[in-house]
Amino acid sequence: MHxxxxxxxxxxxxxxxxxxxxxxxxxxxxxxxxSYYDAxxxxxxxxxxxxxxxxxxxxxxxxxxxINSNIPRDYEIYSNFAYPTGFEKGNIPQEIxxxxxxxxx
Numbered sequence: 001m002h003x004x005x006x007x008x009x010x011x012x013x014x015x016x017x018x019x020x021x022x023x024x025x026x027x028x029x030x031x032x033x034x035s036y037y038d039a040x041x042x043x044x045x046x047x048x049x050x051x052x053x054x055x056x057x058x059x060x061x062x063x064x065x066x067i068n069s070n071i072p073r074d075y076e077i078y079s080n081f082a083y084p085t086g087f088e089k090g091n092i093p094q095e096i097x098x099x100x101x102x103x104x105x
Contacts, residue, residue, distance in 0.1 A: 032063075033095045036072050044100055045072035058087040067098055075100040 032049045047070035051062075064083045071077060078099045 032066070032092050034067055034070060034098060035095055036075065036098045036100045038075075038100060038102070044075055045070075058089070058092075060085045060087075063087055063096075067096065071098075071100060074103050076103050 033046060034049060035046045036044045038044055047066075049066045049070075051066065060083070063085070067083065068077070078101060081099055084093075084096055
C-alpha cells in the first residue's frame with residue numbers, strides 16, 4: 001500500500017511542468033500573511049497577501065498599504081503601531097502581526 005502512495009505522489013509531481021513548479025514555489029515564498037490581534041492577544045482576522053509576489057522591489061509603503069487595506073471591519077490600528085520596514089524578496093516573514101482596537105462609535 002505504501003508503494004502505491006509513493007508512486008501517486010511521484011506521478012503527480014512529474015505531471016507538473018517545471019514552469020508551474022517554479023511559479024508555485026515562488027508564489028508561496030513571496031506571499032505574506034497579515035494577522036490582526038486585539039490587546040488581549042485574540043486574533044481578530046487574517047489576510048493572505050499575494051500582491052507582493054510580482055514586485056521586483058518591495059517598498060515600505062507597499063507593505064503599509066497591504067496592512068491598512070485589510071483591517072477587520074469595526075477595528076483600527078493603534079496609533080503607536082510601528083509598521084514593519086526593510087522587506088526584500090528573500091526576507092518576507094511568514095506572518096506580520098498587527099495590533100488593533102475596536103472603533104468606539
